[in-house]
Amino acid sequence: MTQTRNLIDENGKRTDGRTIDEMRPVKITVGTVKNADGSAFVEFGKNKIVAAVYGPREVHPKHLAQPDRCVLRCRYHMSPFSTDTRKNPAPSRREVEISKVMRESLEPALMLEDYPRAAIDVFVEVLQSDGGSRCAGITAAAVALADAGINMRDIVSACAAGKVDDKIVLDINDTEDKEGGADMPVAYMPRLNQVTLMQLDGNLSPDQFNECLDKAIEGCKAVAEIQKAALMQKYFGNETEVKEEQ
Amino acid sequence: MQEIRRRYVLPGDKIVEGNYRPLMNVVKSGNAIIATRIGIAETGREGVKVIPLSGIYIPRVNDLVLGKIVDHTSLSWEVDINSCFSAHLPAQDVFGRDFSPARDDMNKHLAIGDMITARIMAFDRTRDPMLTVQDRDLGKIPKGELLKISATRVPRLIGKRGSMIQTIEQATQTRVLIGQNGIVVVTGRNPEGILQAVKAIRMVEEEAHTANLTQRIKALLNVPDNPQDAQPSNDASKPQDEQIEAADDVEELEVENEK
Amino acid sequence: MSTSKRSTIIVEHLRKQQMLEAIANGKRLDGRGFDEIRPFEIEIDVIKKANGSARVKLGDSEVIAGIKVETGEPFEGLENKGALIVSAEVLPTASPHIEPGPPDEETVELARVVDRGVRESEMVDLDELVLVPGKIVYTIFVDCSVINADGNLFDATSYATVSALLSAKLPILEMQDGKVVDTGKTKPMPIKTIPISITAVKIGDVVMLDPVTEEEGSMDARITITTSDEGFCALQKGYTGSFTVDQIKKAAETARIKGQEIRAKVKEFTKYGS
Numbered sequence: 001m002t003q004t005r006n007l008i009d010e011n012g013k014r015t016d017g018r019t020i021d022e023m024r025p026v027k028i029t030v031g032t033v034k035n036a037d038g039s040a041f042v043e044f045g046k047n048k049i050v051a052a053v054y055g056p057r058e059v060h061p062k063h064l065a066q067p068d069r070c071v072l073r074c075r076y077h078m079s080p081f082s083t084d085t086r087k088n089p090a091p092s093r094r095e096v097e098i099s100k101v102m103r104e105s106l107e108p109a110l111m112l113e114d115y116p117r118a119a120i121d122v123f124v125e126v127l128q129s130d131g132g133s134r135c136a137g138i139t140a141a142a143v144a145l146a147d148a149g150i151n152m153r154d155i156v157s158a159c160a161a162g163k164v165d166d167k168i169v170l171d172i173n174d175t176e177d178k179e180g181g182a183d184m185p186v187a188y189m190p191r192l193n194q195v196t197l198m199q200l201d202g203n204l205s206p207d208q209f210n211e212c213l214d215k216a217i218e219g220c221k222a223v224a225e226i227q228k229a230a231l232m233q234k235y236f237g238n239e240t241e242v243k244e245e246q
Numbered sequence: 247m248q249e250i251r252r253r254y255v256l257p258g259d260k261i262v263e264g265n266y267r268p269l270m271n272v273v274k275s276g277n278a279i280i281a282t283r284i285g286i287a288e289t290g291r292e293g294v295k296v297i298p299l300s301g302i303y304i305p306r307v308n309d310l311v312l313g314k315i316v317d318h319t320s321l322s323w324e325v326d327i328n329s330c331f332s333a334h335l336p337a338q339d340v341f342g343r344d345f346s347p348a349r350d351d352m353n354k355h356l357a358i359g360d361m362i363t364a365r366i367m368a369f370d371r372t373r374d375p376m377l378t379v380q381d382r383d384l385g386k387i388p389k390g391e392l393l394k395i396s397a398t399r400v401p402r403l404i405g406k407r408g409s410m411i412q413t414i415e416q417a418t419q420t421r422v423l424i425g426q427n428g429i430v431v432v433t434g435r436n437p438e439g440i441l442q443a444v445k446a447i448r449m450v451e452e453e454a455h456t457a458n459l460t461q462r463i464k465a466l467l468n469v470p471d472n473p474q475d476a477q478p479s480n481d482a483s484k485p486q487d488e489q490i491e492a493a494d495d496v497e498e499l500e501v502e503n504e505k
Numbered sequence: 506m507s508t509s510k511r512s513t514i515i516v517e518h519l520r521k522q523q524m525l526e527a528i529a530n531g532k533r534l535d536g537r538g539f540d541e542i543r544p545f546e547i548e549i550d551v552i553k554k555a556n557g558s559a560r561v562k563l564g565d566s567e568v569i570a571g572i573k574v575e576t577g578e579p580f581e582g583l584e585n586k587g588a589l590i591v592s593a594e595v596l597p598t599a600s601p602h603i604e605p606g607p608p609d610e611e612t613v614e615l616a617r618v619v620d621r622g623v624r625e626s627e628m629v630d631l632d633e634l635v636l637v638p639g640k641i642v643y644t645i646f647v648d649c650s651v652i653n654a655d656g657n658l659f660d661a662t663s664y665a666t667v668s669a670l671l672s673a674k675l676p677i678l679e680m681q682d683g684k685v686v687d688t689g690k691t692k693p694m695p696i697k698t699i700p701i702s703i704t705a706v707k708i709g710d711v712v713m714l715d716p717v718t719e720e721e722g723s724m725d726a727r728i729t730i731t732t733s734d735e736g737f738c739a740l741q742k743g744y745t746g747s748f749t750v751d752q753i754k755k756a757a758e759t760a761r762i763k764g765q766e767i768r769a770k771v772k773e774f775t776k777y778g779s
Contacts, residue, residue: 033653034565035600037302046553050652052598056302056330067372075597075605080648081555081571089594089648090607109257111273111282115304116371118330123597123605125650127569128552149301149398151282152257153273191258191280231256235284235299236455242252242286243457314517326515359518392519431519 007176008165015176016045020169023159023219024130028140028230030147038148040230044136045173048082048128051140053148056118070115074103076137078126098134105138105158105187105197111151120150131177132160138187138197143227147234155227156196158187159219161212163204168211170219184212188220250290254455255281267293285398286455299455303329303397303427305366305375312387312425313377315360320347323356325364325377328394328427333375335364340379361387361431363423387423390431391440395451397428402454403447410450410460417467418443442467507610509745513602514722521723528711533720539713540759542703542767547664547774549672557673557694559775561665564717565655570647570665572673576636576685577644587634587643591620593662599654600718618741619649619663619702622731626700626738629670633695636680643678645670645694656717659729659741663702664771670694671777696777700738701767702731703760712752714763728753730760734768737761 007015014020024045033039036052043049059065076098080087091099102124110120122145124137135158142156162172163181172183182202188195195217204212232240255261259281261272268274271283272294281287283298305311305327313325313333323335337352338345356362363384364377379385395403403424404411411422420434420443432443446463453459464470516524524534532538543564552558555571580588593616597605608616623629634643647669649662674691706716706724716724725746731739737757742748748756772778 033598034655035653036598038300039598048552050598054597054601057601058331077596077605079569079571079594079650080592080646081552081558081569081573084554086573086575086646086648089592115330121597125596125598125652127571127650128554146257146284147300149283149298151271153275153280153282154258155256189258191260192275228256231284232254236254239456240254242254314515316515357518359515359521361517361519387519389522390519391523392517 005179006165007180008167008169014164014169014173016173018171020164020167021215023171023222024173026139026223026226028143028226030143030230030234036144036148038144038146038150040140040143040147042136042140042143044130044132044139045171046128046130047126047133047136049124049126049133049136049140051122051124051137051144053120053122053141053144053150055120055148056115056150057121059117059119065117065119068113068116070110070112070117071119072103072107072110072112072122073119074099074106074122074124074141076102076124076126076134078129078133082126082129098137101197101199102134102138102141106141106145106156108194108196109142109152109154109156109189110145111153114151120145120148129174131172131174131183132185134158134197135160135185135187139223139227143230146231154189154191154194155224156187156189157220157224157227158185158197159216159223160185161216161219163202163208163212168208168215170215182208182212184216186213186216186220188217188224190221190224250288252289253287254285255287255296256284257282259287261287261294261296262289269293269295271296271298298398300396301398303327305329305331305333305369306426307366307369309366309426311364311366311377311427312423312429312431313362313364313427315356315358315362317358318352318356320352323352325362327375327377327425328397328429329375331369331374333364333366333377335362335377335379339377356386361392361429363387363425387431390423390433391444393430393432393444393447395428395430395447397426399451399454400424400426400428402459403430403450405460410463413460413463413469414443414446414467417464417469418446422447512722514718516719516722520719524719524723525709528708528713533713535717537715539711540763542660542715542763543717545661545664545770547668547771549668549775555669556676556691557669557671559665559668559672561661561668563657563661563664563715565653566651566658566661567653568649568651568658568661568665570649570662570669572669573646573648574673574676575644575646576641576678579635579639579642583631584639585635586631587629587645589623589629589631589645589647591623591647591649591666592616593619593649593651595651595654595658599651603654614741614743615658615662616649618659618729618739619666621739621741622663622700622702623647623666623670626698626731626733626735628667628696628698628700628733630695630697636678636685641680641685643675654718656719656721657704657715659704660702660715663700663731664767667699667701668771668775671696671699671771671775698733698735699768699771699777700731700733701764701771702729702739703763703767704729705756705759706744707746707748707752712748712756714759728756730757732761732764 038053138158187197369375557572
């Protein structure tokens, strides 16, 4: 990652006009895929991501089933038209890795022991990609899992922070990802205060490292509020309290 | 009546702190009780539970379910019960102990695509659900309007002591067969009545979490709001009673306070 | 190798019985007539990173088509024409019966039938998409992702493909010193005609348009007929049953008439020509 131009101007504004502590607009819609047991559509900046959950359901082939817990299967995939240059539809090494870290970021929240011998399938499709599509994908998947009624200890919320022009900034976009100094995607369970995904590429000093992680966690907490608001809206509309019958 | 406190919750929400017993769809975390599902949390004297509003059907022994025959081997039928596991109906259950795969034609009795009413005889963490049709009113469903609702809405559709479903049946002159797994079959002589019943069932499904649902269903079906209507009628037939029993033991959604 | 198999969708006999009763009364389970197509909507430019895109909702079937324009060598035997290829993936989000993985024979058929309609109608003027004759041409990739499946993916995918092409902005490329240079300017895709496919299935002796999943699960045979402004341009008969010659002739006539209606709607949704 070599920086070729200034990504933060003299007024402290980034390439897309945000301040260093500002997140891109996030919009979550629950239940967008009719056939799925749970689903969500997430727009995170220019990312457009659909997540669908099927399950718990029977495992095929049967020998993959585990006697004491549920098998979680995740697929992160990008549509060929989602990127700047057409992406070959066959899964790339990058997609295989993201599928894996995504699964591992969701598993700690799921009570898989409640569904022995079954499988839960999570399909995340990136229709349009921007920086931070894995975080947006995890965010979408967690909402879809809650929508599917899978027992969860906590929600999983994800957001990245990074380094741009030697400053720590929240929620890296596409340009900053490609040209900036460091990218640190984090997934987090807000109630349990646990990090379930963390990656880093780029160089940070020890102080910057701490600042970056703290900033990513702040981002995750903000994402969690948006996830919860979307789920409340889907299930309870504008009501926030249970009305007792007369 | 305010012994039970209710609120809407999402997975990870703290319902209450203190010495409460976790009942269902909750976990204890330190001194707090945490919701694990989207639904309505109820905190009462016996403990804390969440009545879920989403999720697939998880089989339970003795549940009455409606299922679809999807395959058969020489010894049993495979039945889709709208759950995480296919159920099995042993051929012996239908043909008796002296069942012989060579002599008895399973396909003639129940073919792929047939719908059945069955009871879950056995199910646990280690084996797939086993069904039986050996009881009154169990077995093949000859006809009717089929619909699927979320299994989480079944207790609400049945209502307290069957009040909701009886309201719908009486107003529309139909019979509504409800599986705990969310599969519903409506029969009746009058096609208009069936349409009305389906409409009412869809409304219960969509508005299950809201208050005064029974009144709105009555309004939809033009039923006068008279407490007598909720009484089970004398000609209420057997399978209905069974459904109601089944509803009672799933700890139905008692958001209604019918006095 | 293609092997006969049982349909993954097992329609409950209760439903099938009702379906047949309804058909006997000239109706379908969702109340439509045999020649009635479900309401559909098309939204264009849903993927800003693509050179053209469209989302089609045909009933509960939902497809997104996205276009990527690149350059490459022409196809063999078509040295003086641009290259265009339609691909499709039925995403595992689309139904509980889809397994993730390389496209199965049904998905390959889907992509090829849609591709054939676009290709044979000569919808896009490929003569205009040549940079260096015989060497470098525009390559137009149309990729379709099926997000939710409720029957008739052929027509939903076809309308998405056509709408994406109609609304696409073709980057203007130039050759400078033997290299392809993007001028940063765009122009509309060179369109000659608008192919519209109409798919029908046969259940018993009745042929009906735009089948939903449970009608496809009960069908004996399927036919997809694509017409352009000029006439017929592509056809695919599918599934294990058969049609009488009269049924096919009648379906062809219906496809032509319905095709005109749909073509008008597609133009309206994509604001093509306005």
